[in-house]
Amino acid sequence: MSGRVIVITSGKGGVGKTTTSANIGTALAKTGQKVILIDTDIGLRNLDLLLGLENRIVYTIVDVVEERCKLKQALVKDKKNPNLCLLAAAQTRDKSAVNQDQLKAICEELKEDNDFILIDCPAGIEQGFQNAIAGATEAIIVTTPEMSAVRDADRIIGLLEAREEIESYKLLLNRVRPNLIQSNDMMSVDDVVDILSCELIGIIPEDTGVITSTNKGEPIVNDENSLAGKAYSNVARRIVGDEVEFLDLSEPKGFFATFVDNIKKFFAALAGKE
């Protein structure tokens, strides 16, 4: 069986690549898929923190590449789900420690025994980015509905389009605030998709629960009450091929708000008739 290698990238930093990688990986593993997560942000590793596996790391990707250990020895099993493994980055080195060919070779080796290889890409377009996309055939571009993030995502999509090995790329819109969109203070989902001309694979709402989940080291997909968690689970289902409708993210309005809305509509209709 040959696994799918998906790189999760964005260009802009801080939009949620690592959070997305951790959560999609966990969600896929929950449904029984065998998943390997690779952290390529060497020097500034975070994926291990989000999964709560920091104190279990003995060997990192740099040790594999410099042949101090075998690839299998460097894979750390997840606390809760044995289907999920992490290949951690080194905190003590930097991105020049690994090159594209080495990353590609690792992906080829891991593809044989696993269903999904998710590569968490660092921010930027330099060596770190080039390394991360080296072995990938699919990409998920993460962006938030802000001009700066969208501009950077555009650049990244341009770079991915130019690369033949990447056969498909999808957009994931993160940290969406429906109430700001309604008051026209934030770009709408349609605005972003229009500008980037890229197919959407997920819309994740802003959720303060993500902050606590990061600190605890437990991905938010494990929280059944969280809307963001549900959204991430849906993304995992879409990756596997299921057709899932996008969640309705608008907050349910209270009685009074709906009442006021109805009155406004009444007066607007009156004004219209005149």
Added chain:
Amino acid sequence: MEDKGFIENGFIIDLSNAKNASEIIYELSSILDMPEAKNKKICLKLGSIDLSQSQLLSIKSLINSMASDLAFIDTASEQTEGSALNLGIIISELSNEIVVPEIEPDYFELIDGEIQEKAHEEVKEFDQEPKDGLSFELTEPPVAEEIKETGKELVTEDLPIEAEEKIEDQLEISKLPTLYLQQTLRSGQTISYDGNIVVIGDVHAGSELIAKGDITIWGVLAGIAHAGARGNDLARIRALKINAIQLRISGFYARRPDSLNIPFIQRTNEFTPEEARVENKEIAVYKTYEV
């Protein structure tokens, strides 16, 4: 004679390191044997080698016998120059430098000044006279009749000299080769071309088009377009919608007026075909199409 830096079908052969005429002929015959060198206009760089008239003539015949033409030579030697003149061979200087139009320092200072002033001035700046070359306005299109009349004027016999130069510039644009792109340009992608550029698609903010001639975009222009980059004031920029960050024509640079700060730059609900050109030393954007 001035070299405009652009010869169609040209092929430069640098033989300035050769020591004498026979070496030149030897090198030349092996180079001309290559299929790439056939049917080209050859430009010979001869350095400071001295060549007599008969030697130069044999070189010319050699080139002709290999199905090419000697377009001109570049020489530092007086003797060779003399021989060339006697044979009617053109002497020209080859330069690979791009002729960048001298941008008057005024514009740059003004641009800097503008940015600093911006921080302190109120928005009502836009009621003032637009400064030279720095703001472009959406002007009302001239009434249709006026356009026709202007057209007629340009073609009459007793033209002032400036108008003659204008026609040559315009002809020059139509003679340039054109690059035809059927794709959308994304942020970070730059296209520069020694001719006209046509893009079927959008030009996203963060991308740049630099052309010697016109720029035509069948889509939304949100990036930077520089037409007439080698000094042609008559070059134009056209798009189905101009939302550009900056427009540049020849040496004129202009930015989008802040009053038109469209949120989320590229999203546009309707197309309004527009054309930007230099009028009265400013870049103006017209909503009509004028030939």
